[in-house]
Amino acid sequence: MSRRIFNAISAVTLAVCLASLAIIMSVLYTHLYDVQMNHLLLETQLAVRGVELNGIAYFDGLDVNDCRVTWITADGVVLYDNEADAAAMENHLEREEIRQALAGGVGESVRYSDTLAERQLYAARRLGDGSVLRLSAPQATVLRLLLSFGPPVLAVIAAALALSLWMASRLSRRIVGPINDLNLDDPLRSAAEPGFAEIAPLLHRLHHQQTQLRRDQEELEKTSRIRQEFTANVSHELKTPLHVISGYAELLESGMARPEDTVPFAARIRAESARMTKLVEDIIDLTKLDSGGIGMQWEDTDLRRVAENAAESLSEEADAAGVTLTVEGGAAPMRGVTQYLYSIVYNLCDNAIKYSAPGGVVTVRTGTLPGGAVRLAVADTGIGIPPEHQDRVFERFYRVDKSRSKAVGGTGLGLSIVKHAARLHGASIDLESEPGRGSTFTITFPGHAPGV
Ligand code: ADP
Numbered sequence: 001m002s003r004r005i006f007n008a009i010s011a012v013t014l015a016v017c018l019a020s021l022a023i024i025m026s027v028l029y030t031h032l033y034d035v036q037m038n039h040l041l042l043e044t045q046l047a048v049r050g051v052e053l054n055g056i057a058y059f060d061g062l063d064v065n066d067c068r069v070t071w072i073t074a075d076g077v078v079l080y081d082n083e084a085d086a087a088a089m090e091n092h093l094e095r096e097e098i099r100q101a102l103a104g105g106v107g108e109s110v111r112y113s114d115t116l117a118e119r120q121l122y123a124a125r126r127l128g129d130g131s132v133l134r135l136s137a138p139q140a141t142v143l144r145l146l147l148s149f150g151p152p153v154l155a156v157i158a159a160a161l162a163l164s165l166w167m168a169s170r171l172s173r174r175i176v177g178p179i180n181d182l183n184l185d186d187p188l189r190s191a192a193e194p195g196f197a198e199i200a201p202l203l204h205r206l207h208h209q210q211t212q213l214r215r216d217q218e219e220l221e222k223t224s225r226i227r228q229e230f231t232a233n234v235s236h237e238l239k240t241p242l243h244v245i246s247g248y249a250e251l252l253e254s255g256m257a258r259p260e261d262t263v264p265f266a267a268r269i270r271a272e273s274a275r276m277t278k279l280v281e282d283i284i285d286l287t288k289l290d291s292g293g294i295g296m297q298w299e300d301t302d303l304r305r306v307a308e309n310a311a312e313s314l315s316e317e318a319d320a321a322g323v324t325l326t327v328e329g330g331a332a333p334m335r336g337v338t339q340y341l342y343s344i345v346y347n348l349c350d351n352a353i354k355y356s357a358p359g360g361v362v363t364v365r366t367g368t369l370p371g372g373a374v375r376l377a378v379a380d381t382g383i384g385i386p387p388e389h390q391d392r393v394f395e396r397f398y399r400v401d402k403s404r405s406k407a408v409g410g411t412g413l414g415l416s417i418v419k420h421a422a423r424l425h426g427a428s429i430d431l432e433s434e435p436g437r438g439s440t441f442t443i444t445f446p447g448h449a450p451g452v
Pocket of ligand 1: 347351352355380382383384385393394397398399400401405406409410411412413414415416439
C-alpha cells in the first residue's frame with residue numbers, strides 16, 4: 001500500500017513539473033517574441049534615419065550580425081540586400097510587412113523562410129521618399145529556448161522531484177504506519193482515537209461485520225450441536241426397539257420360547273416394528289420441514305375437513321383408550337400444505353388421546369376469526385403438562401415422563417413436527433395446561449398464508 005501511495009504522489013509530482021515546464025516555456029516564448037520584435041522595429045527606425053541621411057552609402061561597410069537588411073522601392077523592387085544579390089531578387093510588393101509599411105508607415109510579420117529554413121521576424125518602415133527599409137532576424141524557437149534555459153530549469157525540476165520523492169516516501173510511511181498499528185480486535189476503540197476520523201466509517205463497518213460473523217458463528221455452532229444431539233438421540237431411539245426385536249427373535253429362533261409365548265413375543269416384535277416405523281416417518285417429516293418447505297404443494301383447503309380426516313384415522317385408537325373424540329366448529333377455509341395441516345391435527349389429537357385416562361374427552365374445534373385468520377384448538381381432559389415443562393415440550397425428543405411416553409408409543413417428535421409445520425404456515429401456537437385437569441393447544445393461522 002505504501003508503495004502505491006508513493007507511486008501516486010511521485011506521478012502527480014512529475015506531471016506537475018512537466019506541466020510547469022510547458023507553461024514556463026510558452027510564457028517565455030511569447031515574451032521573447034515581443035522583446036525581439038520591438039528590438040527589430042527600433043533597429044529599423046535607426047537604420048531608416050541612416051539611409052535618409054546617407055542614401056545607399058549608409059550600407060557601405062555595414063556590419064550586422066544575425067540580421068538581414070533589405071531596401072525596397074515603393075514598387076517592390078529590391079534596391080539592396082546585405083545577404084543576396086538585389087538584382088536577382090523577386091518583387092517584394094506582396095510581402096505582408098512591406099504592404100503594411102507602404103500603407104501605414106510600419107509593418108511587421110513572422111513567417112517561415114524557405115531561403116533560410118527557419119522562422120523569421122520581419123520589421124519594415126517607410127522612408128520619406130516612399131521606399132521601404134526592412135530588417136529581419138531569425139526567431140528564437142522553443143527548442144533554442146529549451147537549449148538556452150534547459151540546464152537551470154532542469155536543475156530546478158530535478159531538485160523539486162528529488163524533494164517530492166523524499167516527501168512522498170515519508171508521507172506514504174506516515175499514512176500506512178498507523179493503519180498497521182490498528183487494533184482490529186476492537187475497531188471501535190481505534191475509531192475513537194484521534195487521527196482516525198477519516199477511516200472511522202470503515203472501522204465501524206468492520207466492527208459491524210465482525211459482530212455479524214460472530215453471531216453467524218454462534219448460530220452455526222448451535223445448529224451443529226443440535227444436529228449432533230439429534231443424531232445421537234435418533235440412534236439411541238432406533239437401537240432400543242431393535243434390541244427388543246432381535247432379543248425376541250433370538251428366543252423364537254433358539255426354540256427356547258414356550259408355544260404359549262410365541263403370540264405375545266410376535267406381538268411385541270410387531271409393536272416395536274410399528275414404533276420404529278413411526279419414528280422413521282416422523283424423522284422424514286421433520287427433515288422435510290427443516291428444508292424450509294421447498295417443493296411443497298400449497299393448495300386451498302378446509303381445516304375442518306382435514307380435522308375430520310385425522311379424527312377418523314384416530315377413532316380406533318380413541319375407542320381403545322376409552323376416550324371420546326369429537327370435531328366441532330364450522331368450515332375453516334385456508335391455503336396451506338394439506339399433508340402438514342393433517343400432521344398438526346393428527347399429532348395433537350394422538351397426544352390428547354395418549355395422555356388421557358379412560359373416560360376422557362378430546363375436542364377438536366375449528367373456525368375462522370374476524371379478518372380471515374383460521375383457528376384450530378385441540379382440548380383434552382388428560383394428565384396436563386406442568387408449567388416448567390410447557391416451554392420445552394416442543395423440543396425434539398423432550399418428554400415430561402419418558403417411560404410413560406414410551407409406554408404409550410410416543411416418539412418424542414410429535415410436538416416438534418407440530419411446531420415446524422405451524423411455522424411453515426406462519427401460524428402461532430398457544431398452550432394452556434394444568435396438571436390433572438387437561439391441556440388445550442391452540443394454533444392460529446394468519447389470513448394470508450406465507451407460502452402463497
Ligand atoms: P411423544 O411422542 O412423547 O408424545 P411429543 O413431542 O408429541 O412426544 O410430546 C412431548 C411430550 O409432551 C410428551 O412426551 C408428553 O410428556 C407431553 N405432552 C404432549 N402432549 C400432551 C398432552 N396432550 N397432555 C399431556 N402431556 C402431553
